[in-house]
Amino acid sequence: MSYQLLKGKKGIIFGALDEKSIAWKTAIRCHEEGAQILLTNAPVAMRMGEINKLAEAINAPVVPCDVSSNEDVANLITKSLEHFGGGVDFILHSVGMSINVRKGLSYTENNYEFTHKGLDISAISLHRVLQEAMKQDAVNEWGSVLALSYIAAQRVFPDYNDMSDGKSMLESIARNFGYYYGVKKHVRVNTISQSPTRTTAGSGVKGFDGFVNYAEKMSPLGNASAEDCANYCVMMFSDMTRMVTMQNLFHDGGFSFTGVTHAVIEQMEK
Numbered sequence: 021m022s023y024q025l026l027k028g029k030k031g032i033i034f035g036a037l038d039e040k041s042i043a044w045k046t047a048i049r050c051h052e053e054g055a056q057i058l059l060t061n062a063p064v065a066m067r068m069g070e071i072n073k074l075a076e077a078i079n080a081p082v083v084p085c086d087v088s089s090n091e092d093v094a095n096l097i098t099k100s101l102e103h104f105g106g107g108v109d110f111i112l113h114s115v116g117m118s119i120n121v122r123k124g125l126s127y128t129e130n131n132y133e134f135t136h137k138g139l140d141i142s143a144i145s146l147h148r149v150l151q152e153a154m155k156q157d158a159v160n161e162w163g164s165v166l167a168l169s170y171i172a173a174q175r176v177f178p179d180y181n182d183m184s185d186g187k188s189m190l191e192s193i194a195r196n197f198g199y200y201y202g203v204k205k206h207v208r209v210n211t212i213s214q215s216p217t218r219t220t221a222g223s224g225v226k227g228f229d230g231f232v233n234y235a236e237k238m239s240p241l242g243n244a245s246a247e248d249c250a251n252y253c254v255m256m257f258s259d260m261t262r263m264v265t266m267q268n269l270f271h272d273g274g275f276s277f278t279g280v281t282h283a284v285i286e287q288m289e290k
């Protein structure tokens with residue numbers, strides 16, 4: 021169903037890797053709601069070729085950008101200004117990666133080069149994108165910028181590893197940059213803290229199925245799907261949420277405020 025909530029709006033979407041990606045579903049929903057999209061992902065992810073299917077389906081150009089490269093981000097913002105003939109109304113940062121997780125190094129045995137790289141890609145990149153967008157004046161008045169987070173930013177989830185630190189930093193950058201961009205141009209910056217979701221990035225975490233099942237039992241509404249998350253992003257990009265900024269917004273079926281559920285108690289009594 022389309023409400024044309026984003027009619028006439030333009031946006032950049034990072035991180036659509038395949039059909040399971042939250043960014044992929046969000047791009048489709050934004051398009052359905054009337055937005056024009058520019059897609060971007062790391063050059064290495066693009067070689068898989070999947071993103072071209074999405075680009076065709078929603079008639080969007082694709083600009084490669086490794087978010088850890090200043091030049092790539094500057095080039096992306098310039099290309100976006102050229103393509104749209106002006107600024108964008110929204111940006112989705114849907115990027116995350118831990119090399120420590122990928123290499124199977126536990127939190128207590130992290131390799132700091134990997135940690136630096138992971139924090140750069142997963143958190144500092146939001147600052148890099150916002151800084152470059154501000155420099156080139158590439159986001160319109162009352163624009164909306166979103167990044168995707170996880171509750172491991174606030175609570176311990178063993179094996180989420182250094183991604184936890186990355187998410188804490190990501191949320192902090194959204195809060196702090198949100199202040200400056202709000203004052204300067206009424207641009208709002210928020211993070212959405214999403215339920216565990218079966219995607220390529222999600223499934224990389226050890227014991228991920230356990231995470232998903234536990235969260236499902238611990239959430240009064242059950243886990244929020246990637247489609248639900250896409251709908252929430254649409255709302256946050258729309259004019260219906262103009263005064264929401266610098267927030268970490270839980271989109272998790274109630275998980276974050278639930279102490280225990282009957283389903284978990286029953287399980288524990290077995």
Ligand SMILES: NC(=O)c1ccc[n+]([C@@H]2O[C@H](COP(=O)([O-])OP(=O)(O)OC[C@H]3O[C@@H](n4cnc5c(N)ncnc54)[C@H](O)[C@@H]3O)[C@@H](O)[C@H]2O)c1
Nearest residue numbers: 035037041042062065087115116168216217219220221222
């Ligand atoms: N899946 C979950 O359980 C879950 C839960 C909460 C939050 N999130 C967050 O949602 C976001 C999207 O993840 P997803 O679950 O859709 O998985 P995904 O694997 O589909 O998306 C991650 C994306 O990050 C991109 N990326 C990695 N390194 C990059 C780089 N150097 N430059 C540019 N892009 C790069 C990948 O190419 C990929 O498209 C991430 O921030 C993730 O941490 C996911």
